[in-house]
Amino acid sequence: MKVKVLGAAKKVGCSGFLLTSSGQSLLLDYGIETNREMIYPLHVRPKEISALLTTHSHLDHIGAEPLLYIDKNIKHYATKPTIQVSEVLLNDLLKISGSKLPFTQSEVRSLIDNSNAVRYNEPFKVGDFRVTFLDAGHIPGSAMIYIEEGDKKVLYTGDMNHLDTRLVRPAVKEISGDLDLVITESTYAHGDHKDRLDEERKFIEYSREIVEGGGTLLVPAFAVSRAQEIAEIYYELEFNDEIYMDGMALKINEIYLNNPDFIRDPEMLRSSLSKITFIKDWRDRRKIVKRKASIISPAGMLSGGASTFYNERISGDDKNGIAIVSYQVEGTPGREMLDNRMIWIRGRRAKIKARLEQFEFSSHSGRTQLLDFFKGISGSPRVLTIHGEPESCAGLANDLNGMGMKAVAPSLGDEVEI
Ligand SMILES: [Zn+2]
Missing domain, CATH: 3.40.50.10890 (Rossmann fold)
Incomplete structure (x- = not known):
């Protein structure tokens, strides 16, 4: 099994990870960065993708997804709020920056038409992959994605928050089984939140x-x-x-x-x-x-x-x-x-x-919550620290290495084999 980093390497933006095993591939998120200019994740050929799995409906996780639907139907899995909010956000993006985008409303329609609503904690199969969405506590409908294939277990955290907030319940704290690979966000890994x-x-x-x-x-x-x-x-x-x-x-x-x-x-x-x-x-x-x-x-x-x-x-x-x-x-x-x-x-x-x-109303786990989360993970998984400024990704990798894991802040295009 291998994972290719298509985006969010040492930065927040353009999340995208391609997980491949025995000729089948899952694409985990496919976002954009909309600051000064539109930035996309690395290209992936739609015909190589067995299914697209989306953690949550923020543009840095979904903004490039319609690109995959230009002349292809790919099965898409996400929670119901993620699917519905994605439709609103992507159509709004087209309204604001339509002329700059390489897709139209018809690709957004196709993404939504190919979407399957997933519930938390209810595993489903995509080819040989067994996939479970877990509550990530980040925004309504946000999920971590837990993937099992053969004897390998992978967790992609998406964006997660283990703190209590008024709008959503906190992220799942315990992950079962010895993990082989964790792809984790690092947004606030550099410090702790205020009360x-x-x-x-x-x-x-x-x-x-x-x-x-x-x-x-x-x-x-x-x-x-x-x-x-x-x-x-x-x-x-x-x-x-x-x-x-x-x-x-x-x-x-x-x-x-x-x-x-x-x-x-x-x-x-x-x-x-x-x-x-x-x-x-x-x-x-x-x-x-x-x-x-x-x-x-x-x-x-x-x-x-x-x-x-x-x-x-x-x-x-x-x-x-x-x-x-x-x-x-x-x-x-x-x-x-x-x-x-x-x-x-x-x-x-x-x-x-x-x-x-x-004021700090973060929807991301801070340093203590991230480290507590990893203390609860068994096995000594490889860890990719992504989705954070360079010092946050590197700092989290360093902390996790100190806990006996094999962590690294990957660069764009890196491939990791497990
Ligand atoms: Zn987010």
Whole structure:
């Protein structure tokens, strides 16, 4: 059995791994990177793929999948929320960057038509592979993929979170059997998270300070998962000022409410969303940007979407505020804002006068959770540490080697045989 690294080598973006054994191949995720330019994982010939398995519906895991469906039908397996959210995100991607993409709506349709909904903990066969999806605790419907073939056992973690969050249950903590290979994410392997409840309280306090001080608060948040979690934090910690939500979150909200098994507390989600006013058009946007309110809006890294508009309007006034609530990838406007307090407004670089705070509501396991997870893994598997900045991937590999595993942060195109 061998694995080829098609992407996410020493970086976050373009996840893709090709697992081959006895002439059959499983493709695990096939994502893109959408920062400054569109970046794709290494090419793989669709006719070589026996099935496509998707861990979760973030673009860095699904964005290149339609490419495989240009003139081929490949069986696709994912959870129901992953399939439904993927359809929304990929069609939205086409709307925003259609001219730059090498596929159209018809390939997205084909991907969705070839999709089979998988449930957690229910093994199924693809050729000689026995595949089980396990709850990864990252976003609703996210999965780790456990693959058995002959006497070999492989685990691909996708993105995982072992911490308790309001929206989803934590990731599975124990994996049975001696593993031969683990492909693990390393996003937050460099450190530990701050106490989540503390962060939630600080976030509420900051939100109140801004809004009750007469300002507008912008919370740039991805429509998938983070926007809903922020809504739940506002609800449970009793933030009673006006809240607005913008972007495609509305569609995602519906999908999550229709898949209650994948949500930790569906009733709580429903109640939280009922307190929020949804923005429908530019007239609404221009009106609410002057209100004493909190606005939850994509994109989470300020790389487009309505959050760019709100940011331009509010960042010049010191009574307003911005709350960064997700990981800011290097090279994004959100990262630039955190590092230098600067933003681009219509081609000009401008200093931010509004207050700016970052809160850590990570949906990835931190260092301690990652190491605890590996302490529970039996055998001395080969480990590929991927999906993190270079020092995180290398650091995690180092820690795991210290625990008697054979870990390495692979480079793009590397092949590992087990
Ligand atoms: Zn993810």
